[in-house]
Amino acid sequence: AQSVAQPEDQVNVAEGNPLTVKCTYSVSGNPYLFWYVQYPNRGLQFLLKYITGDNLVKGSYGFEAEFNKSQTSFHLKKPSALVSDSALYFCAVREDSGYSTLTFGKGTMLLVSP
């Protein structure tokens, strides 16, 4: 069975500092990995995905994520945080098998202080 863990319920960072939101996963085969962001009272918005290829994936709003197969991790990063980045972030994974669906983590609240 596939699973994803986001070990931090909340991450606090000052504006202008780099941020990291952690994600680890478990799948039987090769993973497809995603990051989504949710602003208050809104639906989820896609940020980036890893299917295959380069381990460093660049996405929307200056975010990037690094796929690390040996550590089964897919941490979300941004070099310089903005107050407007404050939101709930979800990591998601699915296996590359035909019948697999997306499994979401429990989410990490990112709070960026001015």
Place this chain on the structure above:
Amino acid sequence: NAGVTQTPKFRVLKTGQSMTLLCAQDMNHEYMYWYRQDPGMGLRLIHYSVGEGTTAKGEVPDGYNVSRLKKQNFLLGLESAAPSQTSVYFCASSYARMGEQFFGPGTRLTVL
């Protein structure tokens, strides 16, 4: 393009009442999904569809039924609502199974 829309946005039901949530997408996507979001539990898949006329169970299907009679619409039904079904419900669609999902704005349902 409106993307993914959901109706209604809010609803309050009494235990035992029934209702249908409507999801519509105008992106010609084959795949559609219904999730529920509860505090501290992330999103959990209720049912999904891989094309018009098809449906399949997700992680938490009990107490829900779905139908996909038209490609652009995916309906979620609650036949006899229970307080445990109080949640925020999100619909999503994607062009391909491995593609990113596009989410609707959500329906906040309270069952008293």
